[in-house]
Amino acid sequence: MASVWVGTRGTIRDAPGFNASRDAEAIRKAIRGIGTDEKTLIDILTGRSNAQRQLIAKEYRAAAGKDMKDALKGDLSGNLERIMVALVTPPAVFDAKQLKKSMKGTGTDEQALIEILASRTSKQMKEVAQAYYTVYKKSLGDDISSDTSGDFRQALLTLADGRRDEHQRPDEQLAKKDAQILYNAGEKRWGTDEGKFIEVLCFSSFPQLKLTFEEYRNISGKKLEDSIQSETSGSFEDLLLAIVKCANNTPAFFAERLHKSLKGAGTDEFTLNRILASRSEIDLLDIRAEYKKLYGVSLYSAIKSDTSGDYEATLLRICGGDD
The missing domain is CATH 1.10.220.10 (Annexin)
Known part of the structure; x- marks a missing residue:
């Protein structure tokens, strides 16, 4: 069965000659040594598809008796840790966690809620809602309801329900x-x-x-x-505009979000990580093309001038190339 999370315009694909237990062993060694061998972690995790990373995680657990995600968390920190954990999380679970994070605590991160709910397909949203319930034992709709209000809430709930008609031929x-x-x-x-x-x-x-x-x-x-x-006005206006942008040109919508996360003082790494991780197997090639068209520089060079170290290396590998 084809995954609803894999498109034809991603920068990351299944690695040929893949061997999950060999990769799991290499990751164990990279983490277990004195000082972490980040290069090996980056090579393996950005060089495999999400489906393959899930198989590595399974092998890792069988061999090491603990979760690979926990091992990465215990060994890395900051932005590098966050992007690595994003890479080894199944896409629907990753979206569910991002949605939860955007609603947790005081104040809601409306922009993250809008970005995810406006851009996902109905099939994707159904999987996200399922994952949300599995992880949090609460329905996504209930959390959206208690965290938002008015027309904004109503529109979000409709989108979270995954009721957009994907089969409709333009009439x-x-x-x-x-x-x-x-x-x-x-x-x-x-x-x-x-x-x-x-x-x-x-x-x-x-x-x-x-x-x-x-x-x-x-x-x-x-x-x-x-x-x-x-x-x-307000978040309701932002949401409707995001839907219009996604309907017109989804990759351009993400290019614009990436540009916002990279420009100005301080980088919005949460948005940067989320978009690169979640679009890497869907349409990141198109997002890169739109970025260049809109801003006159490549996404690759924008990431390069805004990040550093192993974190930068990881993002550039996901980005996949300079345009």
Whole structure:
């Protein structure tokens, strides 16, 4: 069965001639010696697909009697530890943990919630919700409910439910109808009918939405993004804009997020790690191309000038090449 976490435009693929027990042994040696052999860890973990890393972890556990993840945590620290742990975590569990982290404690990291929920497919979200329940014994929906409110909550819950129609073939009549609904719900009336925005933007397939956006322009003479900005506010506005961006061009959405995490004072390593780890087998090649197109420099060089040491080496290996 093909994994919903593997696409055709990733920088990391299954390594040929893979041998899980040999890799597990090499990792044990790298961790067990005096001082850690980071180079071996980086070579192996960035040179194998996530599915292969899970097999290494299984072999490691059988041989060492403890979790490879715990061994890495005990041996590494800081950003290097975080990216290594991300690499050995199954994708659905990784998303679940990122969602939990964005809701834990005081204050919610809305941007991380938005990034994950706006960009994942319905099939991916179903797996994330399952993983969330397995790990935390609580439903993702319940945690979102108690952590957010209003239209923002409603839209997040709809997305978390994984109800976007992925099989829908773009249908022009439906696009015309939905565009009119959006126009009537926003620009045309006094006060906005947010429910209609949620209905269209959280249920239609991305190709269908693209068609709806074109029709919206024909009807209203403006881009839907502009209407969203003038009709909504706060996190709800951010979420709707993220959905529009993902529907138009998901890799460009991630390129923009990466750029934000790299520019300015101090790097947002959590976002950097999350995107590189979670898109490395899906569309990181396309994200790199969009990054270059949007910012005139390669993602590789941006990472290089913003990070250092073994952490930098790991990210550059995931990035896969300089454009």
